[in-house]
Every structure is written in C-alpha cells, then in structure tokens.
Amino acid sequence: MHKEKSKFYMTSVLWSDQNEIVVYRTLEEFRSLHNQLKKKCAVSNAGPFQRSVRIVPKFKAEKVKRGLQKSYSKSLLRLKPLEEYCMALLSAHPHVSQSSELSQFLLPRPDDLKPEFSQNSIIIMPSEESLGRSSQLKSDASVTQPFVTQMYRCIASYETQDTKNRPFKVEVGEAVDVLIKDKAGWWLVENEAKCLAWFPAPYLESAEADDEEDEDGKSALYVASKNYKSTKIDELSVEIGSVVEVLRKSNDGWWLV
Numbered sequence: 001m002h003k004e005k006s007k008f009y010m011t012s013v014l015w016s017d018q019n020e021i022v023v024y025r026t027l028e029e030f031r032s033l034h035n036q037l038k039k040k041c042a043v044s045n046a047g048p049f050q051r052s053v054r055i056v057p058k059f060k061a062e063k064v065k066r067g068l069q070k071s072y073s074k075s076l077l078r079l080k081p082l083e084e085y086c087m088a089l090l091s092a093h094p095h096v097s098q099s100s101e102l103s104q105f106l107l108p109r110p111d112d113l114k115p116e117f118s119q120n121s122i123i124i125m126p127s128e129e130s131l132g133r134s135s136q137l138k139s140d141a142s143v144t145q146p147f148v149t150q151m152y153r154c155i156a157s158y159e160t161q162d163t164k165n166r167p168f169k170v171e172v173g174e175a176v177d178v179l180i181k182d183k184a185g186w187w188l189v190e191n192e193a194k195c196l197a198w199f200p201a202p203y204l205e206s207a208e209a210d211d212e213e214d215e216d217g218k219s220a221l222y223v224a225s226k227n228y229k230s231t232k233i234d235e236l237s238v239e240i241g242s243v244v245e246v247l248r249k250s251n252d253g254w255w256l257v
Contacts (some may be wrong), residue, residue, distance in 0.1 A: 001024065001118060001122070001124070002117060002121060002122040002201040003118070003120070003121035003122075004121075006026060006074055007011050007026060007027070008024040008025060008026055009024070009025055009026070009027070009030070009078075009079070009082055010022050010023075010024055010123075010184045010185070011023050011024075011025060011086065011106075011129065012184060012185070013106050013108075017221065017243060018026045018083045018221065019221055019223055019243060020112070020183075021108045021112065021223060022112065022184055022185040023106060023109070023112045024111065024112055024117070025105070027061065027062070027078065029062065029105070030059070030082060030085070031059065031062065033101060033102070033105045033231075034056070034059040034085075036101045037056045037089075037096055037099065037101055037102070038056050039106055040095075040099065041055050041056050041093075041095055041096065042099065046200055048250075055092060055093040055095060055096055056087055056092065056096055056151075057083075057088035057089060059085060059094060060081040060084075060085065061081035061082045061085060075124075076124065080241075089101055089102060110240055113224075113225045113226075113240055114225060114226075115158075115200055115202040115203055115225060116158070118200060119158075123184075123186060123198065130214070149205065150177070151175050151176070151177055151178075151206075151207045152175065152176055152177075152178050152187075152204040152205060152206055152207055153173060153174070153175050153176075153187070153204065153205055153206075153207040154170040154171065154172055154174050154175075154176065154203055154204060155172065155203060155205050156172060156203050157169070157170065157171050157172055158170055158200065158203045159201070160197055160199065161175045161197065161199070162195045162196055162197040163195075163196045163197060163198075164195075166195065168191070168195055168197040169198070170189075170191065170203075174191075176189040176190060176191050176199070176204070176213075177189060177190045178204070179196070181201070182198075185200060185201045185202070186198045186199065186200060186201065187199050187200075187201050187204065189204075202225070213240055220245070220246050221242055221243055221244070221245055221246070222237045222243070222245075222246050222257075223242070224239065224240055224242045224243075224244065225240065227239050227240050236257060244257040245257060251257065
C-alpha cells in the first residue's frame, strides 16, 4: 500500500481468539524486527566457547533481484519473500515464535484499527505472476470456480475509485454485491450501476445474515476501532483494540455486548 511517501505491506494476523486483523508494516520495520531477533537469539543460544546456532530465519526480502521480472517493482517482488519470512517466524524455535519482539510487531496499533487509515492511498493487489508463483499454480488459478455473490450493506460512507479509476462512492445503508473476499481486508464489490471497486471490508456488514443471526441468537466477536467512554449506567466503556462479544444488533446503532 502506497500512502503519501511510505510503502506499507499489509499482513493479515489470525489471533487465538479467532479475530483476524490486518496490520500495516514498512520494510524498515520488518528489518528492525529481524535485527532485534538476531541480537536476542545470538545472546541466548551461544555459550562462552561455542558458535551460536541460527534459529532466526534468513531475511531474504532485502536483496531481491528483478531477473526476468523486470516489469515489476522491487516492492512487489518482496511480497513473496516477506510472506515466507512471516511463515518461517511462526514455525521457528519458541525463542523466536513466542518472543515478545514478534508479538509486539504483530500486535495491532491504533492506525491498524482505523478503517480510514487506508483512505487516499494506492493499494496494489499483485497477480500470481508477480508473486513468483509456479506456472502450474498460475494455470490452475486461471480456471474460475462458480460462486454466488453476497449482498452487503455499507455502515459508513466511503469514497474510492473503481477498477477503471472512476469515482466510486457508497453511502450509509447502500447495498453492494461482494464478488471476492481478499484476506488483506479489501473486497471486490459491485454496485447497482455495475461498477466494480476494491472496498474496505470493515465498512460492510452482511445484509442477508443479520435477521438470521438475531433469530438464532448467535453471538459474534468484534474489535473496537475507537475508544468510547460510557455516559450512562447501561453503557460500556471500551478502548481501541478491545474485543467484545456482540449478543444482539439493532438498527439504531446500539448493540448489546
């Protein structure tokens, strides 16, 4: 994601409470994490007369080469090495995978929880080819599977550009059809005018399942995107990033948690 003069890599993090949150990190922040882990693990694993054992995965994202993929920027070519690096960290020695440094790196920051943080930015959704996928995977991906669109309703006004760089605005309560749900948190939607655009998932709620959820009495977990201080005895104060269980939703904007 290009925002002003910075380049962020969007990483989807699934926590033990089953909450999936997208965090935004720069290459410099990945590099800083790697250096912290190397320094920490070198001290804890090396004896006075022995060489330290490498338990921190190699950070290959910094030295990518275009090779035959000269049409792609280094930012795109770094996506696959960064993805592999993150997976390697999580499956590494407990000194790495359970380290406070890694937990702090993945912990959502205030900006990560703000739906408007990605506004006025350019988000690049890479193709399989730019990620360096094999030709076999690429050919398989070209075969589309049948799917059923889902109707969602916008819970806050949002304006972006469609796939043809035309203005695309959705008002509160307006319904759109969701065609693709990307794990990064951006969904491909279609409005009544049949225009397509990548839209932030936090701005949408299912228009089909709301009534069923209320009838079945099923609860759902939500992450607070802003601080709120209660003003009445029947209200609840929450801090940004807090996880709450929603027991019942209502159309007036006040939910039972």
